[in-house]
Amino acid sequence: MAKLVSYGDNGQGILCGATVIDDFWLVTAAHCALQLQTRSFVYVREPKNNRERSFSVKEAYIHSGYNNQTADNDIALLRISSDLSKLGIKPVCLVHDDSKLLKQYKNGVVIGYGLTLGEDSSGEPKLINSQTLQSTSVPIISDDDCVKTWRFLSLLSVKITGYQICAGAYLHGTAPGDSGGPLLIHKSNGEYVQIGITSYGADGLDGVIDQGKFPGVYTRISKYVPWIQGVIGKTSMRSSVTSSSPIYFNFLPIFSIILTVLW
Secondary structure, three states: OEEEEEEOOOOEEEEEEEEEEEOOEEEEOHHHHOOOOOEEEEEEEOOOOOOEEEEEEEEEEEOOOOOOOOOOOOOEEEEEOOOHHHHOOOOOEEEOOOHHHHHHOOEEEEEEOOOEEEEOOOOOEEEEOOOOOEEEEEEEEOHHHHHHHHHHHOOOOOOOOOOEEEEOEEOEOOOOOOOOOEEEEEOOOOOEEEEEEEEEEEOOHHHHHEOOOOOEEEEEHHHHHHHHHHHHOOOOOOOOEEOOOOOOOOEEOOOOEEEEOOO
16 A cells, blocks of 8 residues: 655645555556646555655556546556565555455455544544554445445436446445555455555545445456556566456545645
């Protein structure tokens, strides 16, 4: 898991998530990459000492089919300046076909540096800044249920496709600032496989609190493995891509935080 921070000369910037998928490459959401400004950095931690390291983003590749109105093809690749494998950072596993995983595992894991739920002085829920990496388990919502729910919530204006996947439950989901981060399956052998990229959810506090009622929507990354491989320019990434058998309402298409950078 990586933190993506980008800001301009005025000190205003964005916070998103990203995931290491190869020595020099990370995957994130297209709507995050479209907001990259003058200075863009990814922050990762070295496994051996948990030290945070930052690397400048050299290139961003946004999927040509990305639609900022529908959030279709909400995926982008970032190339950084240094080889992360030299720090002992391993890429996440991807699969060409996630159907067997989704039959075997009914829950996923989301992680990110985005906002978390807290309480105001009167005890009412509110979103607060998180200073640490957060994670939670999320039930995977079936395609049919997600399609029906979003059709109802959006009065037929939002169409969930086979290139997306939904997840979430009451008090289990993503929030602003988690965009671009991963939806993972934690396999019984300890391996993590990324199946989704945080894309969007329902607007407002209710959409953050109950993502069973208002499902979080993720880009289904298995559908984009050939595109990823084509951009990186390899027939297969370094052991990170496996076969499927082994690794409104206004909707909120920008699950990133607009922040003021203090450094």
